[in-house]
Amino acid sequence: MNLNPGERVDQLYANDVQIIQSKEVFSFSLDAVLLANFATLPQKGHIVDLCAGNGAISLFMSKKTQALITGIELQKRLADMGKRSIKLNNLEHQLEIHQLDLKDSLTKVRHDSVDLVVCNPPYFKELPTSKKNPNPYLALARHEIQTNLNQVVQMAARLLKTNGKFALVHRPDRFLDILAALQLAKLAPKRVRFVYSKHESEANMVLVEAIKNGKTDGFKVLPPLFVYDNSNQYLPEVRRMLYGG
Secondary structure, eight states, X not given: OOOOTTEEEEEETTTTEEEXXXXXXXXXXXXXXXXXXXXXXXXXXXXXXXXXXXXXXXXXXXXXXXXXXXXXXXXXXXXXXXXXXXXHTTOTTTEEEEEOOGGGGGGTXXXXXXXXXXXXXXXXXXXXXXXXXXXXXXXXXXBSSSOOHHHHHHHHHHHEEEEEEEEEEEOGGGHHHHHHHHXXXXXXXXXXXXXXXXXXXXXXXXXXXXXXXXXXXXXXXXXXXXXXXXXXOBOHHHHHHHHOO
């Protein structure tokens, strides 16, 4: 596999997956690993990964399901890295990535046809006072410049079949926004898990799963997930996600 200048190949040992990355553009981090492990994966059918980046979540999920996985990514460079990572892992039969604006997803995927939609979206609202990263790749990945939470949720609802599931990772300070967006799109939240760096810290991530046209009862708040111990070492559950065993 030919690498472009500045690129490297990283590995997620737990899934035996290799992924092409670059410090010049947005690279996957723990939130992608957590979402891939949190989402309830169908064993067959179709999964769509919105805001797919370099395909990290799609690649991580591929080892746990036989479903077709389609990634939608706006940035050409990231989509190209994802496509080459798919080839690197010999997953062309299962994974595909389209370089496409999220709002045009229905040109590649039929509405009401998907079993699971996952998304690691831009976290920060686009405000006049927002301080953005001068790197345009990072700015697009982190700030709601080209898409926003409501647009992501609405597209997920259009893609999903009835009782299909939507899972995303986001910031806890957007939790109420997430619930409001889900309600507007008729996606019933069913599972939520808050993620903490350490036991004494505030939550810094939230994982949410919802069902299209689902009933509003049966909502579960799962046990908290703590990432590090007091020695800054990964705790067992997170270590298993990263390294297996």
